[in-house]
Amino acid sequence: IGSGLFLGREGPSIQLGSTVGQGVAQGFKASKTDSRVLLATGAASGLSAAFGAPLGGAMFIVEEVFHNFSPRVWLNALAGAIMANFVVSNVFGQTPVLAIDYKHSFPILQYWQLLLLGAFLGLIGRFYQWGLLNFSHVYQKIPVLPRWLHGIIPALILVPVMYYFPGYVGGGNNLILSLNQIHAVNVLVLIFLLRISFSIVSYDSGLPGGIFLPILTMGALLGAVYGQFMVDLGLLDQKLVVNLIIFSMAGLFSAIVRSPFTAIMLIAEMVGSLLHLMPLAVVSVVAYVVNELLGGVPIYESLAGRMQTKEDNDYVGEADQLTISIYEGSQLADHQVKDIAWPDRTLVRVIHRGQKDIIPNGNTKLLAGDLLVLEIDENQRGLVYDKMARLQEAKE
Template sequence: MSCFRLLIQQSLGYWIDLYRLAHLNHWWFVLIVAILFVIGAINAVLVKQQPHIMGSGIPEVETQLSGHLAMKWWAILWRKFVGGVLAIGAGLFLGREGPSIQLGSSVGQGFAERLHEHGTNKRVLISAGAASGLSAAFNAPIAGTFFVLEEIYHNFSPLVWMTSLTGALAANFISSNFFGLTPVLHLDYANNFPLALYGHLLALGVLLGILGIIYQQILLKLPELYARLVKLPRFLDGFVPILLVIPIGYLWPQTLGGGNSLILSLADHQPAALIVLGLFVLRFVFSMISYGSGLPGGIFLPILTLGALIGDLYGVVMVNLGLLPRELVINLVIFAMAGYFAGIGKAPFTAILLITEMVGTLEHLMPLAVVSLTAYLVVDLLDGAPIYESLAEKMQKEQLTLKQTGRQDRIEIPVFEGSSFIDQQVRDIAWPDNTLLISIHRGEHELIPHGDTEIQAGDTLIVSTDHNQRLTVKMRLEKLSHLASD
């Protein structure tokens, strides 16, 4: 994953130089067009051969962990690597983090298959690989681990937690040897945000939540929009952003890429409000075009970049109105990155930890949490769903009618406070067909259940079912568990 990140970084630098040379000699411009057509053709072939390398790859990882998507790890690994380096490195508004997660999960799957692991052990290794991928992409091992638990695995299994953390720490150690110990987004902001101005954090969180819902709704409709407007075979849609990036690179080469350099530039130079608004519109529209095309690339860093621009724009407007000191604008840039991701991904813990690790300071956890939780609550009140889970549902629904294989697999169902399972005896629960409750994890103890065993809050139910019925059974049990609180 470190090589993936390094090649993208170096490639983007070469492309920026090429666009600058194109201003001096038109033959460089011809070369740019020719190379981009070759990149488009290569990615079209790769996507046609293996459609599951399209996009970020996180929905594929979620669906694979549900047991309803079987992928050949090597076919995914090398195609995602090559396609991602070419597309993201060419300056499209795509992130390397989602692809890094899928690359890591593919490595984990390959390792599991080498060890002849199946079922739970295989899924744990895939999860650990995913955490390692995000850790290497951002030098953020804790956030990488929490992302797997909060966004992909959806429970805090100790086995997943410890294995993922171990892999993430190892990946971070290797990545640090490539890129050094400086945080990915090392922004200097020495001023603490005053408690008297926390009203701005609430207002910013509300704004981020509303814009987060808009982002979710547009992103989920992108495949339909491409089918309706572009009318090309799906594997050729990548040519659309590859052609559109040419004028952007020629006119504004400094805006190319996922947005890491743009975020850092906001600390050195404060653009006028209209320029920030223009950058936000440009990045919002073209990131949608880039991701909707299906080219290998994610939305992780583009979301953080859009959040930074929203925070910067809000801060500049408040400064111009005399409601905020100018030196606090950079604080809002950082808080808004966490808030926008927390709203869109509905993963506030990951958002807070991610920005903390990326910026490299623990001094501002309180305002980060206020903005993140406010944005999360606004999205929740507006019926927004986690974006990666929503993207995965389309694939999962196609897998609900799979035939039984005869191979048993395990499901872990956490019993949260408010669940309808609490204080019920095992015999009183309407368990789905073809399932067996084989054990209950209660703290450090494992109980062998019988009919009159009472389920308590905090328990983890270990259920056995057919491998191909995992998702169906899990969804039914989660629905049963939530009936009392609905």
């Protein structure tokens, strides 16, 4: 990261935080469920420390990792994230990470611009997902370099890039803050093409670094490109371009990571203002929907799935637990336990329904809002989760 590669600090920060959480769990000999909660708490704390965003850190864990609002998870994650932010604020100060100065609210009559911008971000987000998931095959076709030396390739590319464009390298924090001073659309487009291509090359090399900040940087660039283009057409006031820069960071993040709530809270905290929640939500939701229609998938789930091997799925391990919520309209709702095609080696242990805990049998009817505790093979966790996610899809 310090060399100037297009990688962010949040990925390693999340990993460091989760490692601390896992270490605490092992030190206190916590149960497997408590260990996962502590690991999640550490991850939320790491993201909070990296970006000064405790709400965004907790929301990321709930929305992207656990996919449910279990009080046990979000309370611990939020507590850890708040404490991490408290420590960081006392050591490094309370200035927002992206203290972008803007003075004008986005006019309601211009909201049609947000719909176009969201669709544009959803399309670009789908392309970035595709590139990130497929460019690794290019590295695999380089026979002369082992995997652990692939980082040499982006390092060599970085030398001329840094020589000619020193202000455009790195995670992109300073670039975001200076975007409102660049008014040439062609220059902004060239910077974006540099950022998106080199971000994919950097990340797929296997070097330790995150994609949060690079995604936010690309989103800010796209917002500047769109805004300046509309200014040139006479359809937008120049003073509102900075607003679109902020909104686009959340929109592209929502499209690529598929976590709109996290995107909204993260950007609000990083910018240090809650005055733009409505336009942030509009752009994020539109970008998310467009990406969904184009066949997009959550990038972190896809990257994790790529790491899983057939041997992992075939290995029989110890018993573990997985907690899932039943959504309104899913294929699980209003069916008896015996009628569900459960994944192999999966047992429904407990159903949490409101204040009651139900020990189910085959005739127990599942209802929307139920919280299921499944007993599974610990080495089948990812596979079972994927199958349960498909069962949660809406009924035809």
